[in-house]
Amino acid sequence: MYLGDIEGLRFESNLIDTCHEGTSCITFDGARPLNVVFHGHTDEFSYEYYGIHQGTEDRLTFVGRAQQKFRAEFIDCRENSKTWGKRACLEITPSIQRCLVIPPGVAHIFDGLERVYTINSFKNFLPPPDDWLSGLVEWNIAADTINIHRNIADDEIPRIRTNAHAASRTFYELTSRNIEKSMDGVVIEYPFTHSVKFSDGSEELLKFQKKTDDVKPKPRRLELDELIGVHLNRRLFVTGSDGDEAGFTTMTCGLLSIFDHHVENIVELANKNPNSVRHLTFFDDPQSTLVATATRGNLSSTFSINPSCFYDLVLQPGVTLELSGQVTLSAIRMIDA
Missing domain, CATH: 2.60.120.10 (Jelly Rolls)
Structure with a gap:
């Protein structure tokens, strides 16, 4: 039909x-x-x-x-x-x-x-x-x-x-x-x-297409906690005519899972695979806030992040993440370390 x-x-x-x-x-x-x-x-x-x-x-x-x-x-x-x-x-x-x-x-x-x-x-x-x-x-x-x-x-x-x-x-x-x-x-x-x-x-x-000579690229990497093994990594993206409000980002490699969230809850994400790095992208209103606690062994760190298609939250092998807050969509990619 x-x-x-x-x-x-x-x-x-x-x-x-x-x-x-x-x-x-x-x-x-x-x-x-x-x-x-x-x-x-x-x-x-x-x-x-x-x-x-x-x-x-x-x-x-x-x-x-x-x-x-x-x-x-x-x-x-x-x-x-x-x-x-x-x-x-x-x-x-x-x-x-x-x-x-x-x-x-x-x-x-x-x-x-x-x-x-x-x-x-x-x-x-x-x-x-x-x-x-x-x-x-x-x-x-x-x-x-x-x-x-x-x-x-x-x-x-x-x-x-x-x-x-x-x-x-x-x-x-x-x-x-x-x-x-x-x-x-x-x-x-x-x-x-x-x-x-x-x-x-x-x-x-x-x-x-408009010229982009004067556009300053976003930083490639932003450290959140180097000791634990958590950082933000710049994504591939194209904006629309309204700037950062609209556009698309491309996922190019790795096993990919995309999650549709309908409730505000606490999600635990553990990267137990010793041979892979986990990349998380969160999609929602960039004005909203997510609270994350990263744990590796006896070490832990709590920080706030905003949903953004412009960055991945990267978890090294062995890192567990507890996440709370409202998010519409998240993407997790597993990439060989």
């Missing part, structure tokens, strides 16, 4: 574990990178333009207050689709139980996502290898998004040729390395792409 009668547009169930009262968990194997998108905690969040991917299948899990509703609109722009030109509008509530699957070539736009976090465990698709290598098909993953205005008329809907070859694990590994190399410590505004027609009749897809 497809949503809005658009072929391939659907919900899929997530595999969920219940960790303890009020908390659910999704675990990802780390084979593909994923993005966690944040939309701010104050004003109403909406987009001005549809986004269309030529080679990316978005797989979106929305986490937030269960009573919140937001609006999603879609247009099928795939040139060979039986439902090309079909429009659909849905009202969605956040739920970690399911993900929204948006095939390549289906334009999408959202309104009312403030205080909602979106986990995008996307899949990439590539052009036919021979055509790509020979230059018959020009496609670049960095320019995979095409934007069209939300008020586009039916007779202006584009016909997008989408990629169909599933990317390999090697492709994702290479992509992760490139992200880690190019995004570390960078704060940039998410690019906007637009198809421009010139006076000679030619048409090109142009990407626009």
Whole structure:
């Protein structure tokens, strides 16, 4: 059963574990990178333009207050689709139980996502290898998004040729390395792409992005307690047009668990694996406060931190953490020491 009668547009169930009262968990194997998108905690969040991917299948899990509703609109722009030109509008509530699957070539736009976090465990698709290598098909993953205005008329809907070859694990590994190399410590505004027609009749897809020469990167590492083995580590991130209020951060490697918390409670996290370092990222209003107590052997330290997508709290092997306070979403990555 497809949503809005658009072929391939659907919900899929997530595999969920219940960790303890009020908390659910999704675990990802780390084979593909994923993005966690944040939309701010104050004003109403909406987009001005549809986004269309030529080679990316978005797989979106929305986490937030269960009573919140937001609006999603879609247009099928795939040139060979039986439902090309079909429009659909849905009202969605956040739920970690399911993900929204948006095939390549289906334009999408959202309104009312403030205080909602979106986990995008996307899949990439590539052009036919021979055509790509020979230059018959020009496609670049960095320019995979095409934007069209939300008020586009039916007779202006584009016909997008989408990629169909599933990317390999090697492709994702290479992509992760490139992200880690190019995004570390960078704060940039998410690019906007637009198809421009010139006076000679030619048409090109142009990407626009603000300069970031004057942006000072955040410190790479902030020590909390060096003796116990706890510090903050800078994350990979891209901001939106509203600065730190909106944007996304990328998880690129390691076994990853994402937790959806619904109650204020005390959570105990023990890193008992002697061969791995645990990275924790907390997502919520940055004005809120979490109180943490780190213990290693006979040593302990208590400190306060604010939820932030810009830093990981890093626990060395053998460190136990007790955490209290309200947090909407947290991510834990296990990375070889």
